Amino acid sequence: MKYIYHLFLLFTIGVQAQFIQVNSSYTPTQLVKDIFLGSDCIEIDERSIEISGYHQSGFISYGYFDKGTSDFPLENGILLSTGNLNAAVGPNNYLQSFTANNWEGDRDLEEALEIQNTLDATILEFDFISLQDDRITFEYIFASEQYLRTASEGRCGYTDGFAFLIKEVDSRDDYQNIAVIPYTSIPVSVLTIFGNGGLCPPINPQYFRQFNIGHSATNFNGETVVLNAVANIIPGKKYHIKLVIADQGNGLYDSGVFLKAGSFSGGKDLGEDLLVATNNALCLGETTLLDATTPNATSYKWYKDNIEIIGATDATYIVNLPGNYRVEILLPSGCTITAERKIEYYSNLLILQNHFEFCDEDLDGSVTLNLMDYNYQIIANANTVQIKYYNTLADAEANRNEIHQLDFTTSEHSKTIFVAISTDRCSSVFHPISFSKKTLSSADPIPTIEICDELLDHQEAINLEDYLTFIPNLNDDYRFFTSEIDARNNINPIRDQQNLTGNMTFYIRFSQADLCENIMSISFVLKQAKRSETLVDHTICEGTTTTLNAGDGFESYLWLHNGSTSPIITDVPVGTYHVRLELNGCFYTQEVVVHAAENPVIENIIVSGNTVTVIVANPNPSYMFALDDGNFQNSHIFYNVSIGNHTIAVQSSNECLPVFQTFSIVNMVNFISPNSDGINDVLDYSDLMYKLNPKFQVYNRYGHILFEGSTTNHFIWDGTFNGKTVASGNYWYTLEWTEPGSEQVNRQTNSILVKSK
CATH class of the missing domain: 2.60.40 (Immunoglobulin-like)
Structure with a gap:
């Protein structure tokens, strides 16, 4: 082999990355003879070697590549691109769309692919002679930004063009394009090879390697598998080969062709591959x-x-x-x-699996299996063969009574049938296939769970997961349901957080290791205690005690303040108490309050003539009133009260000790004749001098104050206003005072007739 790699040392020395590396320092002759050529039986005319593309201002569209430490399928070789060589290095984190003015396309490419308007062409071409081989081959990968994964990146229908063109030197024949899909004459492009999972529909996906995502070896969106270019030639004749790639329509979405180092070699044609994929493989026993x-x-x-x-x-x-x-x-x-x-x-596509286990998914005991669902589990490439199922080997060999489904009753747990596998060319091969029903997961029945209604509101929140400890070796894929039908059909699952509103049953669908799913019921009984109807709040007189009685009908009692277990407690003073009452195994803690009776507060005693009105704070209809040592009455008004000192008693209805207040009724004069005759000349209430906060006012019928008593005038009115005797007529006056040692205000009002002459 002539190709060498020492020139790679010219590339930047550094830490190898998980992306391909590129090098633009190789000459065209080095790229072809030292890198691409892989056979001593092929002579290349060095004078014919040409590479054209873009090479300016630090940008170049072709050069050497090496896989580095990446997972790129080709170790090294030549990269021809419609963009910038350096931009091809991974990861795939931006769009390659390099172009330049006056970077033209290629007419031969357009004629070979019957396309128009190409630009940004990169071309590698040379002449060669095969000394002995009757064909030449080399390996390559086509990669492109036009392998789109999402709608946001673009749309289908666009493709860059590339071709590997070959013909005899000086021949007037058309070029032959050998960059075609295997065993066809269809040119390789984005529109003829596209994988599953992209924006565009898949086509010939077996020749698509992958979409590049994230830290990919190259910056192209996708790439093909390693493909072979093959051309039959005549040994001794000179041929011209032209490897060309170009953008079509515009310079967007660059593409590249990776040529494997040392793969340009000769060979002999041993005939077409015999493959299952092309339906020309050999049958068992054939040679x-x-x-x-x-x-x-x-x-x-x-x-x-x-x-x-x-x-x-x-x-x-x-x-x-x-x-x-x-x-x-x-x-x-x-x-x-x-x-x-x-x-x-x-x-060679032998049975992958001849025994299958299944579960009774709806748990009704009967199972029907669709046998076609097992085709690809029995044979990997089931689409290339014919598969039929039979109950017996005799039926399979005779091709009679074909079955399409397998039925299991409640009592049947396993069956063996026969599968016949054949092709259009080959006789059937028979294999026994067995099916067995897997064992259901199981656990002891979950006992009915009693839940107490703690707040006596006829509901209680529960978490169904809290009760799964009854099931051993439980897998994490359990689900809850409200009905057995839903659980069997695995529909309408519910949350684990539920609210009991009475006696309720839930269902869990669960599985254990290597066992089929099964269902179990979880039943709850909502139990209630009850309140004591006899235990009510009490009101007692200050300083006294009472008895609290929780009543009969409870299983146990516990008074939390003193630990008593009796239904009745005595000598209970004012306070708040709690008793825990048990019924049906449930407990309810009831509160009872012993209030202190509020003593009446006498705010005022109003005397109007001989009528006395008692004013109390927060009046209560149950209050009772008494004057001096008289009997208590419901009314707070007393009539015909005599002049002099008196005592008012007010008592609450629970017969607590009464509160007392003294007051006085003074002689209310209702006539004066201020004529200086010494008889009834003045209105004299000088006794107020010895009272607290005394007040004496005289006013006319319009409410205008005519006289204000004080220590200066000794609370004596002489019937004058501003030094003049008032006119004869009716007037009114008010007296107020507080007795020493008391906070109670005494107030009396009366009318008075003044006769001036």
């Missing part, structure tokens, strides 16, 4: 002859799957096993011709 006869050959050496076949040194070899076959043919000139052919057998 095929590989004929590598070459004039003047000095030796033959055969290989199967890159391992030498010991003793196989003839020009022909009979194949009876599947594999990749290669022959090396040594010529007198010293060069070696190689030829390869891949042989597959339909019988």
